[in-house]
Structures are given as C-alpha cells and as structure tokens.
Amino acid sequence: MFKNNDALTVFWTPSANGHGGYRKAYDKAVPLAISAVALAVSAPSVFAADATGGWDYTGxxxxxxxxxxxxxxxxxxxxxxxxxxxxxxxxxxxxxxxx
CATH class of the missing domain: 1.20.5 (Single alpha-helices involved in coiled-coils or other helix-helix interfaces)
Structure with a gap:
C-alpha cells in the first residue's frame, strides 16, 4: 500500500494480515480531529449570537x-x-x- 519513501510511512507498521497497526488508528483519528476542530471553531459563533437580533413575535x-x-x-x-x-x-x- 505505502512504499518506504512515502511521507506516511511513519504511521505504517505491517502486520500478518497486511494491515498496519498505526495506520488504522491514524485513519480513525484524523476525521475525529477534523470534526473536533470544526466544532471548536463553529460553537463560539453559535453561542455568541446576539439575543436582540431575532424576530419579534410580541405583536x-x-x-x-x-x-x-x-x-x-x-x-x-x-x-x-x-x-x-x-x-x-x-x-x-x-x-x-x-x-
């Protein structure tokens, strides 16, 4: 799958079945990290919304x-x-x- 001169060789350790040990953990950790960063960036803007800027239904x-x-x-x-x-x-x- 990866060659020795690949940039991601650090995350690849071959095993008996041909799947890497670190590579599987890396494949799971990257989407989790991306979603965590996206949540951390978007959450403050959602919670800091102006309360007076909404619709006025008092009428x-x-x-x-x-x-x-x-x-x-x-x-x-x-x-x-x-x-x-x-x-x-x-x-x-x-x-x-x-x-």
Whole structure:
C-alpha cells in the first residue's frame, strides 16, 4: 500500500494480515480531529449570537390568552382522573365481593 519513501510511512507498521497497526488508528483519528476542530471553531459563533437580533413575535403573541384553554384542559383532566378513580374503586369493591 505505502512504499518506504512515502511521507506516511511513519504511521505504517505491517502486520500478518497486511494491515498496519498505526495506520488504522491514524485513519480513525484524523476525521475525529477534523470534526473536533470544526466544532471548536463553529460553537463560539453559535453561542455568541446576539439575543436582540431575532424576530419579534410580541405583536402576534400578546393578544393570545391561554388561561381559558388551560382551565378547560385541567377540567377535562380532572374529570378523566375522577372516572378512572371510580373505575378502579369499583374493581376493588367487586374484587372484595367475589373473593
């Protein structure tokens, strides 16, 4: 694969099956190093974005009132909890009567 005068001969040690020991580690380490450098370079710019430069949705969201919706959802959840508790209680009472 590589000749003795190759620049990458340093990373090549032949083995019985013809694959190099250091070469395999080198082939895995290079993409990892490249991705680590790319992440290290791009991460600060992502996290340092200006918070005031985004879209302003206050005109759309200020007129929405979720309080009535949340009261309705909680009321339905309470009714369902009562129904399930009643069914479980009936099963327990019927279990006592049968047993």
């Amino acid at each position: 759309l969201t200020s007129s929405i009132d979720f309080s009535t919706i949340s009261v309705g959802v909680l009321a339905v959840a309470g009714i369902l909890a009562g129904v399930y508790a009643g069914i479980k209680g009936a099963k327990i009472v019927l279990g006592f009567l049968r047993g």
